[in-house]
Amino acid sequence: MNTPKKQTPTAVSLERIRKISRTLKLLLGFFFIAPMLMVGLAFCQAKAWPQGCTISGVHYATFSEVPAALRVMLALGLVWYVWTLVTCWQLLNLYGRGEIFSRANVRLYQRLGHLIFAGGLLQMVAQAAATGQFRLWPDTGSGSWIIGGLFVVMIAAIMEEGCKLREEQELTV
Amino acid sequence: MPIIVNLDVVLAQRKLRLNDLAAAVDITPQNLSILKTGKARAIRFSTLEAICETLQCQPGDILEYRP
Numbered sequence: 573m574n575t576p577k578k579q580t581p582t583a584v585s586l587e588r589i590r591k592i593s594r595t596l597k598l599l600l601g602f603f604f605i606a607p608m609l610m611v612g613l614a615f616c617q618a619k620a621w622p623q624g625c626t627i628s629g630v631h632y633a634t635f636s637e638v639p640a641a642l643r644v645m646l647a648l649g650l651v652w653y654v655w656t657l658v659t660c661w662q663l664l665n666l667y668g669r670g671e672i673f674s675r676a677n678v679r680l681y682q683r684l685g686h687l688i689f690a691g692g693l694l695q696m697v698a699q700a701a702a703t704g705q706f707r708l709w710p711d712t713g714s715g716s717w718i719i720g721g722l723f724v725v726m727i728a729a730i731m732e733e734g735c736k737l738r739e740e741q742e743l744t745v
Numbered sequence: 746m747p748i749i750v751n752l753d754v755v756l757a758q759r760k761l762r763l764n765d766l767a768a769a770v771d772i773t774p775q776n777l778s779i780l781k782t783g784k785a786r787a788i789r790f791s792t793l794e795a796i797c798e799t800l801q802c803q804p805g806d807i808l809e810y811r812p
Binding site for chain 2: 740
């Protein structure tokens with residue numbers, strides 16, 4: 573009778589990481605990708621503005637009322653949104669393959685940190701474009717994005733050191 | 746790298762294959778190959794001891810410093 577192979581603690585942890593990354597991919601798709609596709613579809617069918625829209629606290633009845641500067645910000649925001657989603661998806665793909673400490677992970681974390689930081693700056697500028705007033709001190713919304721982005725960049729730097737340690741360990745006989 | 750690994754020389758002298766040595770010292774042939782080809786960054790004393798015991802040699806027979 574064959575006895576079941578006992579999994580090492582590392583294999584158990586990796587399997588847990590794989591499961592969490594699969595769940596996160598589902599949640600990402602459900603909460604971020606699907607709504608974006610629906611909004612895009614509605615916008616293309618010109619049904620997105622029946623009662624107007626509020627952007628950064630200012631109400632607009634139609635899209636033509638939105639200032640040009642704010643439209644540029646919206647376009648940048650869309651690019652930022654898609655780029656961040658793609659980065660998160662790539663990161664989760666790596667985790668799904670069991671790659672938790674690699675150069676690719678470090679690059680993606682650096683990119684994610686810069687994107688989160690840029691998101692905070694974008695919010696500040698969008699607020700200024702919408703209200704016509706520039707606030708030097710960010711509000712709690714954009715402020716937390718800026719600080720959060722810096723934290724992620726720091727974590728990426730720490731992970732880079734972790735990669736070096738891992739490579740050192742792998743090449744130790 | 747200034748540290749040269751002469752494992753292949755000692756293996757040839759003892760007429761032993763890499764896979765046999767790997768089995769004897771209980772490390773994978775891949776790891777032993779990393780050591781043999783000079784790609785290793787470090788070697789544990791336990792591994793060095795096991796290799797020397799199997800090959801009946803001194804660490805200096807396997808490792809050489811060439812600046």
